[in-house]
Structure formats: C-alpha cells, structure tokens
Amino acid sequence: MEQIAISHVRKTYNTGDVETVALDDISFSIKKGEFVAIVGPSGSGKSTLMHVLGALDTPTSGTYILDGEDVSKLSKDQLAEIRNKKIGFVFQSFNLLPRTTAVKNVALPMIYAGVAKDIRTKKAEELLKEVGLGDRMNHTSSQLSGGQMQRVAIARALSMNPAIILADEPTGNISTVQAEEVMKIFQGLQKQGHTIVIITHEPSIAAYAQRTIHIKDGRIDKETKNREV
Numbered sequence: 001m002e003q004i005a006i007s008h009v010r011k012t013y014n015t016g017d018v019e020t021v022a023l024d025d026i027s028f029s030i031k032k033g034e035f036v037a038i039v040g041p042s043g044s045g046k047s048t049l050m051h052v053l054g055a056l057d058t059p060t061s062g063t064y065i066l067d068g069e070d071v072s073k074l075s076k077d078q079l080a081e082i083r084n085k086k087i088g089f090v091f092q093s094f095n096l097l098p099r100t101t102a103v104k105n106v107a108l109p110m111i112y113a114g115v116a117k118d119i120r121t122k123k124a125e126e127l128l129k130e131v132g133l134g135d136r137m138n139h140t141s142s143q144l145s146g147g148q149m150q151r152v153a154i155a156r157a158l159s160m161n162p163a164i165i166l167a168d169e170p171t172g173n174i175s176t177v178q179a180e181e182v183m184k185i186f187q188g189l190q191k192q193g194h195t196i197v198i199i200t201h202e203p204s205i206a207a208y209a210q211r212t213i214h215i216k217d218g219r220i221d222k223e224t225k226n227r228e229v
Contacts, residue, residue: 002065003163003195004030004053009062009072011048022048024218026062032163035187035196037206037226040215047168049215050199054087054166055079067163084113088157092169094149096141096156102128103137106156113160120159127155131185147178154185164195171205183208 011023022045030036040046051057052064055071058079064071071082083089096105103124110120128137131151141149150170157165167186171179187208190196198209206212207226214221 001032002029003032003034003067004197005063005065006052007063007065009052009059009064011045011052011057012060021218023052023059026215026218026220028213028220028223030195030197032195033190033193034211035190035198035209037198037200037209037212038215039200039203039206039212040221041201044215045218046199046201046215048218050166050168053197054089055082084109085160086162086164088160088162088165090150090153090157090165090167090170092172094141094146094153094173096149096152098141101138101140102133102144102152102155105141105152106159108156109159123159124155127158128152130158131155132181145178146174147181150174150178150182151185154182154189158189162194164197165189167196167198169200170198171200171202179205 006029007027009023009026010021013020013022026049038046038049052059059072062072066082066086071079074082103121106124106127107120110123125137128134131154133148133151133155136144136148144152165186171182174182183205186196186198198205200206209226211223211225213223
C-alpha cells in the first residue's frame with residue numbers, strides 16, 4: 001500500500017525577478033513500512049524535498065498524497081497537525097534543548113499534544129530504553145555524546161508513535177561507529193512497521209535503506225535497489 005505519493009512536484013522560489021527552481025517534476029511513491037534513502041549533493045534539492053515530505057512546505061505545483069490525503073492543499077493548521085501526529089523528525093543538529101534532561105527532551109512533543117505528565121514521562125523513559133539510553137535518562141544534552149544525542153532525538157521522534165520517520169542527514173555530526181549504531185536503530189524501527197525516509201549525501205548511509213532515490217539538479221536522476229523489500 002502506498003503511504004506517500006509525490007506526483008509531478010515542482011517547487012520554485014522567487015527573489016525579485018529571479019526564479020529559482022528547487023524541485024522540477026519530481027514523482028515517486030513510498031510504501032507503508034518501506035525504508036528509503038534520498039541522496040544527492042549539496043544544492044541538489046533534497047532538503048527542499050524533505051521539507052515537502054515533512055509538510056514543512058508545500059509544492060508550487062504537483063501533488064503530495066499522504067495516506068490518501070492531498071497534503072499540498074491543506075491549511076497551515078492542518079499541516080501542523082500532520083507534523084505532530086504522523087511524522088517524526090530527526091535532524092543533523094539534533095535540535096535538543098541543551099540544559100534539559102533526555103527524558104524531558106523526549107517528552108516535549110507530548111507536552112504540545114496535551115498528554116498527561118505521568119503518561120508522557122513513562123513513555124519517554126520506555127523510548128530511551130528502546131534506543132539504548134536507559135542509563136542516561138536524567139543526563140542533559142551537554143552531558144551526552146553526539147551519538148547519544150542523536151538517539152535521544154530518535155526517541156523524541158517516536159514519542160507520538162508516528163507512522164513515518166523523516167531523518168535529514170542524521171549521521172552528519174557523529175562518528176562512523178555511532179552512525180552505524182544509529183542506522184541499525186532505524187532498521188529496527190522499520191521492522192516494527194515504521195516507514196523510514198532518510199536524506200543523506202553519503203552512499204554508505206543510503207546503503208542501509210531498501211532503495212535509494214538519487215536527486216540531481218532538482219530532478220530524479222535514478223533509483224537503485226539496495227536490498228529486498
């Protein structure tokens with residue numbers, strides 16, 4: 001079953017009289033429970049594509065269907081609801097609150113959603129154990145390594161039990177060994193039924209996915225299959 005369907009998506013930005021084309025006639029689909037990598041060099045349009053997929057931005061033209069709903073036609077409030085309930089974000093820079101414990105960082109999306117304190121604390125603790133940080137729950141971000149911070153970020157992304165995990169360069173600021181650990185966590189999440197989409201410029205990271213969509217100059221250059229679906 002297709003969970004994500006991008007059809008003839010185009011995204012342009014206008015600065016004065018100059019039009020910049022970031023995405024040009026992009027079409028692809030992602031099945032529920034699939035693990036897909038989107039790869040391209042700097043300036044290829046992959047970050048813009050991530051913003052569209054994450055309902056952080058809307059296409060200039062074309063359609064984005066998520067779970068049968070046309071995201072490209074939704075209001076800002078509707079887009080915010082999709083981001084909170086359906087998509088978990090993991091960023092290269094972690095985006096954690098620096099002087100806040102791992103538990104409180106993970107619980108943050110649940111606070112915004114109005115989840116009761118005892119329930120969100122218990123859920124945050126369970127998620128931290130799941131990503132191997134059961135002994136670091138009360139450490140602040142400044143007391144954690146890069147790899148540990150990224151695991152906290154993954155736990156936070158899972159806090160609302162989203163169907164889709166969208167990760168933008170999730171291994172960009174951590175060591176090779178830590179990157180392997182993080183990618184194995186993503187593979188484990190896929191086995192649990194989550195759809196995983198990773199944006200990266202590193203072929204070695206993309207190889208963890210089932211297939212790779214290669215972006216170049218705002219267009220799909222090719223698709224490659226890495227392993228069996």
